[in-house]
Amino acid sequence: MAVTADDLDVAVSSVVASLRPATGLDWSARAGGLEWDCWHAAEHVGDCLMSFAGQLVARPEKRFVCFMANADEDASPAEVLEFVEVAGRLLAATVRTSGPDVRAYHPTGQADPEGFAAMGCAETLLHGDDIAQGLGLALRPPRDVCARVLARLFPEAVRELAGVDPWAALRWSTGRIELPGRPRSQEWRWRGAPLGE
Incomplete structure (x- = not known):
């Protein structure tokens, strides 16, 4: 039941297909419960995905690679969404070409390619x-x-959360929603390191 580069491709395609028809709307609207607007939330996703790819390429043990990926200031919503898609495809390609023994720094543990694919899916x-x-x-x-x-x-x-819809369970696990009998989580942390390490 491993998370793969194919899963990341599916997650990115799903989000892009859902948001593409809305690129004519006002992306300065607040993104859900975030402090960012929709445009900056999309830019953040692109940056995360590019950063994860950079980690797998450089393989630092104790730090993030020192760069930040940004969309052009004047990028339209369609263009910032394109940035998300490009970054997602680059991470998927990097996951595909990284051996299972590769490890790179993430604050939640030395992550392997599967871990970065999973985190990329979650961010997206x-x-x-x-x-x-x-x-x-x-x-x-x-x-x-x-x-x-x-x-x-x-x-x-x-x-x-056995028996709970996986999408609802993922949103609950990341503090986004309440579930029946389970208040919204105020503190959460996912696991970047492989499960056996």
Whole structure:
């Protein structure tokens, strides 16, 4: 039940396809419960995905690679969404060409390619949902990808939330929603390191 580069491709495609029809709307609207507007939330996703690819290429042990990826200031919503897609495809390609023994720094543990793919899926889906909310849309991510991402990043949640929709479980695990009998989590942390390490 590993998270793969194919899962990342599916997550990115799902979000881009959901948001593309809304590129004519006002992306200065607040993105869900975030402090960012929709445009900056999308830029953040692109930066995260590019940074994750950079980590896998450089493989630093104790720090992030020192760069930041930004969209042009005057990029349209369609162009910043294109930035997300390009960054996602670059991370997927990097995951595909990195051996399973590769490790690189992340604050949640020395992550392997699967971990970076899972974190890339989570960043894309969760912030894609934030953007969709800000634009009055509903994101419907692939539940099988959500289940694999949940199992990789929040292994304890798989048992604890058995029977809960994987998308709802992923959003609850990252403090975005309440579930029946479970208040919204105020503190959470996913696991970047491989499960056996």
